[in-house]
Amino acid sequence: MLQFGDLALYFSLPTGSGDTFHLADLRGQPVVLYFYPKDDTPGCTAEACAFRDQYEDFLALEAQVVGISSDSETSHQKFAQKHRLPFPLLADAGGRVRKLYEVPKAFLGLLPGRVTFVLDAVGKIVYIFNSMTGATDHVSKAKEVLRQLAS
Template sequence: MLQIGDQAPDFTLKTTTGDSFRLSEQRGQRAIVLYFYPKDDTPGCTAEACSFRDQYQDFQDLGAEVVGVSSDSEASHQKFTQKHRLPFPLLADAGGQVRKLYEVPRALLGLLPGRVTFVIDKEGTIRYIFNSMNRATDHVETAKKVLAELNQA
């Protein structure tokens, strides 16, 4: 499993707009809150995404971009984004290659993709990892606290 202090692995995935998102292109610009979630439009994932949406300005004020990743298709992400007015990109990780790269464990006896959030600083270093399938909205609060602490350092 990746550890705090490790360099975040680089990747490129498609966004809901069809553009490519490359993590290394964000270095030097802003911190990234990279959250992996199981599936669009399920109760826990919707609560998590809407919590990130509702507090998105706080993340912007803390100098961070929120980015969601699941194995759902670009079309599914587009519907999910439109339905819930999500202001941040969702990335389509078909086949789960980035999930594997980040060593995100499966949950519920290996039946579901896991829910893990990484806070990555401007230099591309992992500063925090939060792994909890059941506490979906806690990912949001915890990420904000970590970013606030990083900004004070």
């Protein structure tokens, strides 16, 4: 997997709203990229809603939140609308970006992994959190790192 201090690899992916997201467009501000297994599953819903509920905190830290899974744009659109998610969900069909970021599979290689990357304003990876079981821990850990960056 990518390591602390590596520069983030830039990519473009479709969003659930039909736009194309370009990571390079966020250069100059911190970014939380969170890879998750599947829309509307219990852990992924808890994680997405935790990011939603604390989204204003991320904005106050001048950071953007972006979710990525292999689900379709339509699935992302329904998931985002159902849970009122204010941040983009990216459709990584075939797992190209997941592979680019070397996000490992979980549970004997059967499920896509859950990994969060925090990028600083220049695109350097300053934190990586890999945990399938602590879905909402991804949110608190990312906020903690962003607070440290801001101080």
